[in-house]
Amino acid sequence: MKPRVIHLTVNGEQREVSVSPNDLLLNVIREQEHLTGTKYGCGIGECGGCTVHIDGQPMLSCLVLAVAVDGRAIVTIEGLARNRQLDPVQEAFLDHSAVQCGFCTPGMIMMSRALLNENPRPTEHEVREFLRGCLCRCTGYVSIVRAVLAAAERGAGGEERS
Amino acid sequence: MYIATNTHILVAEFDYVEPTTLEEVFWHLSEHGPQARLIAGGTDLLVQMKMERKNPACLISLARVLELQGMTSNSGLTVGATASIRSLARSEPIGRHYTALAEACNAFSTIPIMVMATLGGNLCNASPAADTAPPLLAFDASVALVSRAGQRVVPLEDFFLGPGQTALRHDEVLRSVHLAESVRGAGSAFVKVARVAADISQVCAAVRVVRDGDHVIDCRIALGAVAPTPVRAHRAEAFLTGQRPDRGRVDDAARIAGEDTKPITDVRATQEYRRHASRVIVRDALTTAWLRAGGRELK
């Protein structure tokens, strides 16, 4: 099982990393790229804490082999803010106290961002449907849904950089 | 299911190859022998490997094989094996002509799983609870299995042999799924019962009826998570075919479908619950499919 070199775009920057076939994208993001915003919850696809965007699509980095994303563009929670300016979704989470312990927050925000990219004005039902794979132990979800709707209202839809 | 394994890493060591043509896939399959496994979205296989229930020496990725991608309409619809569940859920022709399949894909646990999971993986993993299986059985789907020796087409009903067991030989790849052409007067529906929206089915059912006037002239009823494989309810189908449906007849057909299930008790539901819920959801799916076929409100 020889390590091999792969090329990734991580939050807009070209990266070259050496990975083994059994390295998960999540481990590479956290341990090699030192981007620890993306969380390791369950490891089996059930909590949404590890959600990142791969070529613009929300995926679970705990179930993606790093070797399989050679050449692709990854955006993590650290990549949403620009020029020290938070993404409107991040702002809305702060304004609506949609963060308690914060463990689910990166996944929630990456999913919310993905939703608004494809559907800039979702209904409450559409928000709940889209976020159904993100588990939150603290908030009871109400403030999270409110934050996403508020971000949409402020016109937060539209494409992110990749 | 939740044994104390560390699911944060993959302990197993393996090789990984990423062929771009079927020919290369066949070459790797023969080169690495039965120790090799195909991987598509990985949402079943990587979980099984993390749980140390599967331990392949080599993973052959199908993600970049062009011949397995895309969708074409040709007296019906042919869907490539690596089409994502989300692409099916969002497909306009599937929503219109194969409504039950679109509903099953939309009911798939979560959005990121739908993005990653493939149709071929759902069928080849052969879980009795695979959500796409009942609607595909209801649409008389067949699967194209290819190897160096050529292609064979197998009706989906003959593809599933048991939990995790299919008619695939080791040297074969599921290339595509073919759905029969939709006919006039047809309507379909899928109903799933799960503990929470983001879980796999406790039971699910898909129904397709073809209506002529007030009569059912053709009917398919298929269920998931009620037997070792996804199954058709042949007796209930025969009971309704040629009949003029009313509430009583639909109830009776649903009861027959429920009686013919062979469910087990597991963490998700008991045998009794599954049998009872089968009857309820077959009734609901039949009623919805009949209305979608343009049938009159059942009395």
Ligand SMILES: Cc1cc2nc3c(=O)[nH]c(=O)nc-3n(C[C@H](O)[C@H](O)[C@H](O)COP(=O)(O)OP(=O)(O)OC[C@H]3O[C@@H](n4cnc5c(N)ncnc54)[C@H](O)[C@@H]3O)c2cc1C
């Ligand atoms: C959190 C979570 C939720 C889930 N929810 C659901 C749900 O609601 N409903 C549901 O039905 N399933 C669900 N699943 C199961 C899984 O996502 C699906 O079965 C999915 O469709 C599998 O596709 P895949 O591409 O990820 O398969 P993989 O894991 O890549 O492959 C599965 C198996 O099929 C074989 N295989 C794959 N493609 C081919 C091919 N073309 N030819 C031959 N063999 C092939 C592989 O060798 C492997 O053995 C869930 C899984 C997780 C982790």
Ligand code: FES
């Ligand atoms: S850590 Fe990936 S879904 Fe829970």
Ligand code: FES
């Ligand atoms: S804020 Fe604690 S898990 Fe969501």
